[in-house]
Amino acid sequence: MVDGINGVEPLELRSLNNRGTTAKRGKYARLKTSLTDSDDDDILYEIRKREKMSCGQWCGSCLGGLNCCRKVELQERTVYLGQQESSKFPKNEVKNTKYNAVTFVPKVLYEQFKVFINLYFLVVAITQLIPSLRVTYVYTSWAPLGFVIFITMCREAYDDLKRRWRDNEVNSGRYKKLTANGVVSITADKIRVGDMIYIEKDQRVPADVILLRTTEKTGSCFIRTDQLDGETDWKLRLAVSSTQKLTVDEELLRCGPSVYAEKPQKDIHNFIGNFYTALPISTEEGLNIENTMWANTVVANGTALGGVIYTGSETRSSMNTNDAPSKVGHTDAEINNLTKLLFVLTVALSTSLVILKGLSSQWYKYFIRFIVLFSYIIPINLRVNLDLSKIWYSICIHKDDKIPETVVRNTTIPEELGRISFLLSDKTGTLTQNEMVFKKLHLGTVSFGTESFPEVRDHIVTEYSAVTRPGSKVRKTLSYRVKESVRALAICHNVTPSGNSDDGDDGSSNGLDNQDEDIGGGGESVKLTAMAQSAYQSVPRSSPGGRSIDIPGMNEKVQYQAASPDEIALVEWTEEVGLALVYRDRQLMKLRTPTGGIEELEILVIFPFTSESKRMGIIVRDTATGEITFIMKGADIVMANIVQYNDWLDEECDNMAREGYRTLVVAKKTLSQEQYDDFERRYNDAKLSITDRARLMRQVQLTLEGDMQLLCVTGVEDKLQPEVRTTLELLANAGIKVRFVRARL
Numbered sequence: 001m002v003d004g005i006n007g008v009e010p011l012e013l014r015s016l017n018n019r020g021t022t023a024k025r026g027k028y029a030r031l032k033t034s035l036t037d038s039d040d041d042d043i044l045y046e047i048r049k050r051e052k053m054s055c056g057q058w059c060g061s062c063l064g065g066l067n068c069c070r071k072v073e074l075q076e077r078t079v080y081l082g083q084q085e086s087s088k089f090p091k092n093e094v095k096n097t098k099y100n101a102v103t104f105v106p107k108v109l110y111e112q113f114k115v116f117i118n119l120y121f122l123v124v125a126i127t128q129l130i131p132s133l134r135v136t137y138v139y140t141s142w143a144p145l146g147f148v149i150f151i152t153m154c155r156e157a158y159d160d161l162k163r164r165w166r167d168n169e170v171n172s173g174r175y176k177k178l179t180a181n182g183v184v185s186i187t188a189d190k191i192r193v194g195d196m197i198y199i200e201k202d203q204r205v206p207a208d209v210i211l212l213r214t215t216e217k218t219g220s221c222f223i224r225t226d227q228l229d230g231e232t233d234w235k236l237r238l239a240v241s242s243t244q245k246l247t248v249d250e251e252l253l254r255c256g257p258s259v260y261a262e263k264p265q266k267d268i269h270n271f272i273g274n275f276y277t278a279l280p281i282s283t284e285e286g287l288n289i290e291n292t293m294w295a296n297t298v299v300a301n302g303t304a305l306g307g308v309i310y311t312g313s314e315t316r317s318s319m320n321t322n323d324a325p326s327k328v329g330h331t332d333a334e335i336n337n338l339t340k341l342l343f344v345l346t347v348a349l350s351t352s353l354v355i356l357k358g359l360s361s362q363w364y365k366y367f368i369r370f371i372v373l374f375s376y377i378i379p380i381n382l383r384v385n386l387d388l389s390k391i392w393y394s395i396c397i398h399k400d401d402k403i404p405e406t407v408v409r410n411t412t413i414p415e416e417l418g419r420i421s422f423l424l425s426d427k428t429g430t431l432t433q434n435e436m437v438f439k440k441l442h443l444g445t446v447s448f449g450t451e452s453f454p455e456v457r458d459h460i461v462t463e464y465s466a467v468t469r470p471g472s473k474v475r476k477t478l479s480y481r482v483k484e485s486v487r488a489l490a491i492c493h494n495v496t497p498s499g500n501s502d503d504g505d506d507g508s509s510n511g512l513d514n515q516d517e518d519i520g521g522g523g524e525s526v527k528l529t530a531m532a533q534s535a536y537q538s539v540p541r542s543s544p545g546g547r548s549i550d551i552p553g554m555n556e557k558v559q560y561q562a563a564s565p566d567e568i569a570l571v572e573w574t575e576e577v578g579l580a581l582v583y584r585d586r587q588l589m590k591l592r593t594p595t596g597g598i599e600e601l602e603i604l605v606i607f608p609f610t611s612e613s614k615r616m617g618i619i620v621r622d623t624a625t626g627e628i629t630f631i632m633k634g635a636d637i638v639m640a641n642i643v644q645y646n647d648w649l650d651e652e653c654d655n656m657a658r659e660g661y662r663t664l665v666v667a668k669k670t671l672s673q674e675q676y677d678d679f680e681r682r683y684n685d686a687k688l689s690i691t692d693r694a695r696l697m698r699q700v701q702l703t704l705e706g707d708m709q710l711l712c713v714t715g716v717e718d719k720l721q722p723e724v725r726t727t728l729e730l731l732a733n734a735g736i737k738v739r740f741v742r743a744r745l
Contacts, residue, residue: 074263074314081212081257081307082180083194090312092191092207094170097163098323099156108153111326117339117383121145124375127368135369144380151387155411162409175199175206178305180253195308196252201301205293208315209306210259210275212243212252218585219244220496222300222561223293228317229268232434234300236494236563236608238290240275241586242283249305255279259287259307260690264314268294269610272693273309286687288694290608301561329413331386339378346374390414423731423738431740432718436569439661440715442652443481456482457577461594464578485712488666490574490591491601492618492631493567494608496584498559564609566662569716589620600624604676605683607632607701614638617701619676628671630704636713639665643710652713661715667708679704 099107112118125141127133171189176198183198188206191197196212199205205223214221219239226232243252256278262271273287293299293306295315312318350370354363393414397406408414428434441448441456448456463483560581562568571581578594591599600623609616615634621627632642636653643649649665656663671679679700686696731738 074265076263077193077261077309079194079259079261079307079309081194081196081259082178082253089193089310090314091189092308092311093189094167094318096167096321097160098326099160104157104160105153108156109149112149112152115328115332116336116343117378117380118145118148120339120343120378121375121380124372127372132365133368133372135372144384148380148383148387151384151391155387155391159409159411170204173204173206175203178249178252191308191311193308193311197306197308199293199299199304199306201299201303203299205295205297205299205306207295207308207312208310209293209308210261210273210287211237211239211291211293211304212257212307213246213249213305214239214244215302215304216496218496220561220586221293221302221304222563224298224300225294227296227298228294234563235297236290237293237304238586239304240285240287240291242275242277242285252305257307259309261309264310264316264319266316266319268316268320270694272690274688274690284688286693288687327410327412329416330419331415335382335386342378346371346377349374420736423736424741425738426741428718431721431724433721434565435719436565436662437717437719438569438573438714439717440656440659441485442656442713442715443478443485444646444648444652444710444712446478447652448482453573453577456486457594459483460486460578464593464595464597481711484668485666486574486577486579487591488631488633488668488711489570489714490579490581491589491620491629492616492633492666493562493571494606494616495560495562495567495571495581497581498561566664566716570664570714604628605680609634613698615642617705619671626673628673628676630669630671630708631666632668632705632708633664633666636663636665639667642705643667643708646710649710649713656713656715659715661717664714664716666711666714668711669704669708671704 113122121141122145125138125145128136128138128141171187173188174185175188175191176183177186177191178196178198191207197206197209199209211221213219219241221237221239222234223237224232225235243257246252246255258276258278260274260276262273269289271287271289271292273291275285275287275291277283293304294317295310296317310316350367353370354367357366390411390413394408394411397403397414397417398408400406425431439450459479459482463479560568560571562571575581580592581589582592582598583590587603589601589603591601593599602621602623603618604621605619607613607615607617613634615632615638617630617632619628619630622629632639636649640649643665653663653665682703683697683700686693686700689696728738
């Protein structure tokens with residue numbers, strides 16, 4: 001058992017000791033001391049077994065030692081990190097199987113005989129066991145039916161065994177766990193709520209965790225969520241700021257960390273929680289979706305240390321997963337309907353023959369005999385051939401050299417692939433390569449394309465080279481407008497340059513850095529792979545044309561990391577025209593100007609992009625002038641209601657969309673210190689709210705949005721995949737209708 005930390009009693013013992021009389025506490029204490037470490041996972045079952053209190057009666061699950069069938073009400077929780085709470089929460093097991101040794105035969109028989117054709121032949125076979133109704137040999141009725149059921153059971157057993165093998169592979173994955181006795185290795189199914197585990201690059205997240213620390217000094221971490229939500233874009237996650245600042249990981253065990261987490265739910269895009277520490281001083285910090293990593297996501301860079309808050313059936317992934325259904329294809333349904341029609345025909349023929357023969361006291365025997373005789377109209381061998389064909393089709397698909405690494409997860413409906421009539425496809429990452437290239441900048445009265453980008457650089461050089469007297473009025477010339485637009489694009493994003501080697505870097509490291517050095521950095525050039533399913537790119541500094549860009553004072557090639565290739569394309573372009581991002585962490589951003597100077601900006605607040613808001617924003621303070629600026633970019637349909645009145649935004653966005661460009665509208669607003677202080681106070685209060693946190697934060701943010709100065713509209717092109725035109729033509733010739741689902745941003 002895991003002992004309490006800092007004098008805090010383990011949750012298991014606390015819960016047992018609060019149950020009533022001294023005698024009962026003594027019995028629970030004896031039970032607890034009689035359990036070894038290997039029994040730790042089964043404390044709840046042992047208590048239920050001795051008290052006979054599982055669900056008021058011994059259900060099948062209780063008798064089998066499994067989780068009780070009683071529906072447990074999900075509740076919010078406070079998790080004490082570093083202390084296992086296995087007696088209260090489900091085991092961290094992945095279980096996608098449909099059957100077990102007890103339920104396999106009953107479930108398969110039920111699924112088969114609820115189909116009319118199988119039920120029909122079962123009734124016919126049963127009638128042949130009655131001598132007065134027998135018209136043929138018994139085996140001629142039972143053998144075909146038995147063979148069909150046998151083939152079906154073998155197929156179902158094979159599919160379920162494959163599911164079990166995949167589950168065992170996931171459950172047996174090994175992870176490192178931080179304990180008071182050091183770092184130990186455990187399997188995924190032994191992870192419990194309250195554990196602190198290390199998750200390395202390209203490793204699956206085994207449970208729902210709060211991100212505590214990362215090897216990145218900024219506390220950022222990217223994850224792949226395609227197995228959770230189907231999106232190929234990498235997602236940015238941020239470590240809890242108070243724990244990221246710790247010198248070594250072991251300090252987490254001494255600061256008494258705990259997490260308040262909302263009750264488990266299906267929503268994978270939102271989370272409400274708070275993080276607390278007791279030592280050396282009591283602190284509280286609000287948590288949101290950016291601080292979480294859900295189960296079945298994959299860490300994309302560095303190594304992360306996470307605190308487990310949900311396990312097993314309470315994880316977001318499991319709650320959004322339904323039990324494996326028994327699938328029935330259109331071919332089986334059509335055969336079943338045809339069988340019903342043929343049965344009606346046999347009943348009509350049998351009735352006619354009985355009437356022609358003449359009604360007698362034994363007429364029902366003759367009627368059943370006629371039904372049995374006419375049963376050959378319904379060919380049972382058709383089911384036999386169909387089941388064998390499905391197995392053969394599945395084997396052929398699995399071994400086809402033209403589609404390597406194809407996995408057939410279900411052998412019940414392989415023929416459905418030949419019935420596809422409509423193909424629904426998105427554009428980004430499917431038809432395109434997710435290689436974004438900046439193509440156009442429109443300022444309302446003037447537009448810059450690929451050929452005129454050198455003019456943009458000239459305007460920026462002119463503006464940064466000009467000497468401006470403090471307090472003098474700024475003339476909004478074309479050069480000024482270009483500079484402000486490019487500067488906004490260089491600031492409003494979530495891009496991080498790898499290997500922040502600017503002079504401002506203090507070179508500090510934390511405990512995780514010592515475990516995983518030079519992750520994603522070291523000046524090594526990362527070669528891009530343009531794949532249909534790749535949405536994240538960590539790319540070297542280069543222009544859209546592929547040539548390297550030399551920044552004065554920068555001897556190494558910096559690689560950009562971001563959740564979206566759109567943002568990388570924008571930052572690369574600002575670098576090409578002379579305003580380069582050279583350093584960024586959670587509090588500071590540094591831009592290198594065309595004259596070689598460094599512009600420092602303090603990051604105050606970031607409003608991340610979401611599919612609901614369709615925009616992102618950032619508030620920064622210029623450390624040189626103290627000016628506070630709120631910059632926002634987003635979809636034109638949203639930004640049109642935020643920016644000041646203009647007569648060109650809608651028209652230019654439509655023009656760019658017709659050219660196939662992805663559009664973004666960029667705007668800004670200058671805030672006074674009083675405005676920002678009032679906003680910060682209200683925003684921090686909203687971040688700590690337990691109820692309606694997202695709504696309250698959105699309401700505070702909306703007070704800033706409105707009457708913003710429109711700066712520019714950008715157009716970014718996403719390159720098409722090879723052979724897209726040929727593929728679409730082949731699909732059309734095959735009679736498959738292709739429909740595209742696209743949201744303009």
